[in-house]
Amino acid sequence: MRYGLVVLAAGFAGLLTFSLLALAIGTDYWYIIDVNKDNHTGPDDLSSHSGLWRIIEGANRSSVIPSFTANMSSLSETEKQLLGLHKVVVIILPLSLVLLVFGWIFGLVSSLACSPSLLVGSASYFLFCSLFTLTGISIYIKYSNQAMDEFQRVVSPESLANVKVSFGWSFASAWLSYSLEVATGLLLMLAARIIQMKGHYDLGVSVAML
Template identity: 50%
Template sequence: MRESPHLCRMKVTFGGLVISAGICGILSFAFLATSLGTEYWYIIETNPMNMSDFENMSSHSGLWSINEGGKTQTDSIDSFKADFSRYTETELQMLNMHSAIVVLLPLSLVLLLLGGICGLVSSLARSPVLLTGTASYFFICSLLTLCGVSLYIIYSHQALVETERRVGLEGLAYVRTSFGWSLGLAWLSYGMELLTGILLLIAARMAKLQHSSPTMT
């Protein structure tokens, strides 16, 4: 039996799609893992030429630690072991957000690893159902990543507002805050997760067409 040239072109396209989806999935995992393991989510920079009391405020932080003056404080953020009785309502809200962040993003990372296995199996099986299910799985992962990153941005903004309330605008006049490249990697991971899901959906469609196309002898 000889397959039509149309089917051969579809096979090449299907292989290219699943390979591209695999590369995107690997990149999304690598980006998110690197993001979670680094301490450049949020950066605080000061101008020592114009400051007298806040020379040591320059720092960069990750999800679980803060690096100040080259020294990492791993216990500076611990929303699970905190004594909630001594915090205000606003601080409790921030702690709850931080707890959600450090659950959502690592969970998304674990699910990405499992999604890679599902993607490999569904691609080898050329099953439209499995490919569609794996694509939906990656969309769920992307949603978890999006929720975690968005919560972190809200959390950081609220922390800055709370700091301004405590020390006043004059106290932060020579302090510049910004999001770091670790957060950027998390956003890239989110984009790669979406792209992986889209490519798998297209591959599922092509696999379905392959199964329904007649063959020529």
């Protein structure tokens, strides 16, 4: 396998993983609540979708999720716990995005230097970044499940029969970004291995010529 193709694939994957995570963080389709309109007799559309920063209700109503501005003294313990989980998510995922920028630069320098040790370091860095992304996604899943449990506790089973909940394409974009972070790390590991094997081959040829 050619070294140039591997590092090119790693660079493309690294750029794509950044783009997908930025898209996920900036869009509002992490969690979707779809209310069956056929069984809803009220004038308002009760369906909603939410991202990391705001909730879009109906056609044009939106509200910011008050993770850092809410008056904690007026909240129940469950609400405090939910906001706490949400705070962790909105800190970890943007941090992972920033780390990816440095990882891409480090990977580019390592690839141009053709240094196995630098390539391994870059690969380890990307795999480390992927842990941040995975942690953020996992905590968001826990946050969503707890929010849904609380919602089910206060809403009648008859009303819930008309409600369908699902994770949206923003959530899927974050998952894909995580997968590509891992792939980038593995490709950089492969590039380091190719350089090492080439070095051993060149050394063997030189010894044979002697």
